[in-house]
Amino acid sequence: MSELVTPQAITHYLGGEGALGTMVRNRRQLARLTEEGIPFASVGHLLKELNITQREMAGLLGVNIRTLSRNKGSQARLDPGASDRAYRAARLLALATEVLGGLEPAQEWLHEPQRALGGETPLHLMAMGGSGPEEVEELLLRMEYGVYA
Template sequence: MKTLHINDLDIGQDESCRAYSYFLTGQALKQSCESRLDVIECLRVGYPYYVIVFILESTTISRKDLSNILHISTRQLSRYDKDDLLPAELSGPIYEFSRIYARGVDILGDRATFEGWLNRPQLALGGQVPLHLLDTTEGIRLVNDLLSQIEFGFYS
């Protein structure tokens, strides 16, 4: 009889690592990411600037909305070069945005549906647009909690 060990199970990529690398699709990671501790180190080193470019090109998020989430002016955001590493102060909010984005796409089924939801006022958020709440920690929690409610069928 063969014994099954938890380490033998293929349970996929850690959720934190998946969120970290969500917008790094097709790009070689300079650091490996296999655990939450790896994510912390990667965020301390900083996201490469091309993640900003990729977010702006592959989503409907505007430069203005992204700069609001990052608490940086659009002008200052444009000063980075393609190969620059972003400071940890910007990498953290990008990571939180990618966590919400990846989770929302999983729950609502596709990018277009999630982005539509993200840009519409939500009754459960007091009529606020979820995207406009992502500039604060508490706003991120509220949006994440609402996604959990949708996931488990408590809100539609």
Template sequence: MTTIRAVDVVGGPEVIGAPLDSARAIIAAVRRGFPVAAVEHVIASGRMTLAEIDEVVLPRKTLSHRRKIGTLTSEQSDRLVRAARVIAEAEETFGSQEKAGRWLRRPTEALGGEKPIALLDTSEGAAEVETLLGRIAHGIAA
């Protein structure tokens, strides 16, 4: 379900250009490559800054090149949807985009003093953040 909500973080079917109502549809869209507009939507919505996109999804210079092409690669799309999934889970856990954003950007002792958003550049890092969000959501001491 979080993956479906992640679609909204990247702009939904309107931005992606395809119905994204199932995990299979999302997988197919990632494999095709998301439009660059998905990155633009994440930035415009305030969910990630350009600097965070640079660290987690793709370097600025590459983003500039991908803007000319119009689409991301499947790997870049996968990193974007991974970050979007964690952002969506944080928003659900904390009840608002603003509170989730603050938590994602605050160093957290449970993650070795790192900012949760900084760990989204790897699947293992994202899994650690998702585990912590699950503990918080269920009232288990983080």
């Protein structure tokens, strides 16, 4: 994980203490929260910050759109797999925001096909799971450090 992204930056995109129901001060607490399940209330914050639709969020998290709609804003929790995907999305958004100099440029970049990603959008690779999110992170780190080869 990049040292460019703090637990506070990640939790900001998950709605902070208000949506998460707890203050997260370090990576271990963030790992526990992900394992226990991120509250559905955080999903709405992440959706807004990523500037995506509810259908896109369902795909990103690997959950049914009806499940998202039904639990919107509730205290119910995502399962650990969906929580991990939400965490990764928030982490990559925080990294993109840092590397690209702001939320709006990060949102635009995540939605645009990237040549270095084989013409795919970063959001599509994030939703694919597997090594997709790692490819996005590696590209962002190469951009940050000026390594384009």
